[in-house]
Amino acid sequence: MTELVHEIAGLLGRSGVASPAPEARTLVAHVLGVEPRDLLRVRGVSDEQRAMIDALAARRAAGEPLQHITGLAYFRYETLSVGPGVFIPRPETEEMVGWALSELARRPVGARRVVELCAGSGAITAALARELGGLDLYAVELSADAFGYLERNLEAVDVHLVLGDMASAFPELDGTVDLVIANPPYIPEAHRVILPDDVVLHDPHLALFSGADGLDALRVVAETSSRLLKPGGLVAAEHDESHAEDVVRLFADGFHDVTSRRDLTRRPRYVTAVRSWQD
Numbered sequence: 001m002t003e004l005v006h007e008i009a010g011l012l013g014r015s016g017v018a019s020p021a022p023e024a025r026t027l028v029a030h031v032l033g034v035e036p037r038d039l040l041r042v043r044g045v046s047d048e049q050r051a052m053i054d055a056l057a058a059r060r061a062a063g064e065p066l067q068h069i070t071g072l073a074y075f076r077y078e079t080l081s082v083g084p085g086v087f088i089p090r091p092e093t094e095e096m097v098g099w100a101l102s103e104l105a106r107r108p109v110g111a112r113r114v115v116e117l118c119a120g121s122g123a124i125t126a127a128l129a130r131e132l133g134g135l136d137l138y139a140v141e142l143s144a145d146a147f148g149y150l151e152r153n154l155e156a157v158d159v160h161l162v163l164g165d166m167a168s169a170f171p172e173l174d175g176t177v178d179l180v181i182a183n184p185p186y187i188p189e190a191h192r193v194i195l196p197d198d199v200v201l202h203d204p205h206l207a208l209f210s211g212a213d214g215l216d217a218l219r220v221v222a223e224t225s226s227r228l229l230k231p232g233g234l235v236a237a238e239h240d241e242s243h244a245e246d247v248v249r250l251f252a253d254g255f256h257d258v259t260s261r262r263d264l265t266r267r268p269r270y271v272t273a274v275r276s277w278q279d
């Protein structure tokens with residue numbers, strides 16, 4: 001088995017995959033129906049399995065994301081169903097969820113109403129639900145394709161889901177929400193031509209691009225959280241690492257304690273703010 005994994009890793013490495021060894025283990029394990037850590041116990045593969053491994057490795061070598069090939073993405077403690085039409089959750093977002101969990105944990109049950117804007121696969125809401133109890137959860141997503149994954153991934157979670165535009169979502173909650181959290185699209189349109197192929201060709205463009213400066217959706221996140229949050233309520237919004245100051249400015253009106261925060265690689269990645277008592 002080690003030789004087979006090495007062979008596949010070599011193929012992936014030669015075609016430019018950045019982490020060929022773990023990806024080869026994941027691909028082979030996926031075909032054999034075992035966890036990667038159990039591969040050493042497998043006593044050989046059938047011709048049919050070998051053909052399938054080669055076919056999937058060729059797709060990966062041609063640039064298709066591993067997560068689309070296996071249909072799975074990992075985020076904190078979650079295993080999410082993903083595929084074409086939904087954004088693959090990224091590790092950069094995990095830190096923002098950690099911040100939200102520690103803030104929510106300080107609030108009593110009954111003061112933990114959470115709205116996720118731009119929910120995509122539901123990674124953020126799924127993680128919040130698993131890692132902290134007593135949450136009153138809501139999530140909105142605009143893309144019908146992504147919404148199918150959102151429903152599937154949150155099937156076992158008690159959450160109100162809406163297919164629609166965050167700008168007008170949940171009017172019945174205005175002024176009552178404790179936390180708004182969002183990882184919206186934030187790439188400037190002009191960057192379309194410089195993004196790597198595996199992003200541009202496989203992540204939905206509605207999940208990536210957001211106007212000339214990349215801030216259109218973040219402006220809506222600021223307006224919508226201003227509408228939804230109760231005084232003292234919190235917002236956390238992810239952004240591109242080059243946009244920290246711009247996003248801090250978006251929360252200048254109606255919020256205080258506006259703070260730029262870093263992800264695990266120390267890059268500025270999300271802004272948090274507290275809804276003020278008056279505008």
Ligand SMILES: C[S@@+](CC[C@H](N)C(=O)[O-])C[C@H]1O[C@@H](n2cnc3c(N)ncnc32)[C@H](O)[C@@H]1O
Binds near residue numbers: 087117123183184
């Ligand atoms: C970067 S993805 C984030 C998905 C998920 N929250 C995550 O972190 O993996 C942004 C998502 O926002 C959705 N979206 C874009 N504009 C929206 C809008 N006006 N209202 C609601 N969702 C929107 C996109 O379809 C996409 O699923």
